[in-house]
Amino acid sequence: MNELPDNMNEHEIFSERMSLALDGLLADADQEAFDQHLAACEPCRARWLKWQRISDVLWFEPFAGPAQGFTFRVDDLVQHEQRRKERMLGGLVLVGGTVSIWTVMVLSVAITVLVGLTVSPAVRWQVAEYLGFGSRVVGVVISSVTAARDSLLTMPGPGALVLALCVLAALMVLWLRLVFWGNRAQPGVAVGETGRNGR
Numbered sequence: 532m533n534e535l536p537d538n539m540n541e542h543e544i545f546s547e548r549m550s551l552a553l554d555g556l557l558a559d560a561d562q563e564a565f566d567q568h569l570a571a572c573e574p575c576r577a578r579w580l581k582w583q584r585i586s587d588v589l590w591f592e593p594f595a596g597p598a599q600g601f602t603f604r605v606d607d608l609v610q611h612e613q614r615r616k617e618r619m620l621g622g623l624v625l626v627g628g629t630v631s632i633w634t635v636m637v638l639s640v641a642i643t644v645l646v647g648l649t650v651s652p653a654v655r656w657q658v659a660e661y662l663g664f665g666s667r668v669v670g671v672v673i674s675s676v677t678a679a680r681d682s683l684l685t686m687p688g689p690g691a692l693v694l695a696l697c698v699l700a701a702l703m704v705l706w707l708r709l710v711f712w713g714n715r716a717q718p719g720v721a722v723g724e725t726g727r728n729g730r
Contacts, residue, residue: 541572542574542575545565545568545572545575546575546578548565549578549579552565552579553586664710667710668707671706672703675700678695678699
């Protein structure tokens with residue numbers, strides 16, 4: 532049996548042992564001394580009965596836990612939010628990477644063209660010629676698409692529509708060849724005229 536400290540009275544000591552007695556952790560000698568004290572001490576016996584009632588309530592009453600499926604719902608919400616953030620981050624990385632690549636490409640082309648124009652002034656005429664040719668090609672494509680759209684709206688039969696599309700395609704190819712070969716022949720004519728003027 533444990534020795535009792537001098538500065539603690541008997542009631543305080545057995546009050547502290549009530550928790551151990553409820554859990555069945557007292558040794559046999561201590562349990563016997565505890566029972567003898569309860570039999571002789573009315574205040575400690577009343578306190579012991581209160582402790583027993585509290586212990587019974589805590590033991591038999593159901594624990595107030597969360598509702599069924601609450602944990603799974605919270606976990607699903609957390610995972611959904613995490614997946615949403617990952618998708619947003621992936622989209623930002625994709626868009627940012629694409630914009631960066633195109634920016635580098637445009638800057639590279641612009642720097643190359645500017646350096647070429649600075650080093651060789653003759654390149655300016657070629658660039659202007661290519662830009663004019665490209666604008667004419669874009670105009671032809673736009674006019675062809677517009678004509679095809681008008682044909683779709685006005686032509687009643689599929690045969691006439693196919694024929695009109697073929698005619699438009701042939702005219703576009705012919706026009707492109709004329710423009711292309713015309714641009715190829717113009718430098719020679721210009722050179723000949725320059726030679727005659729020089730003489």
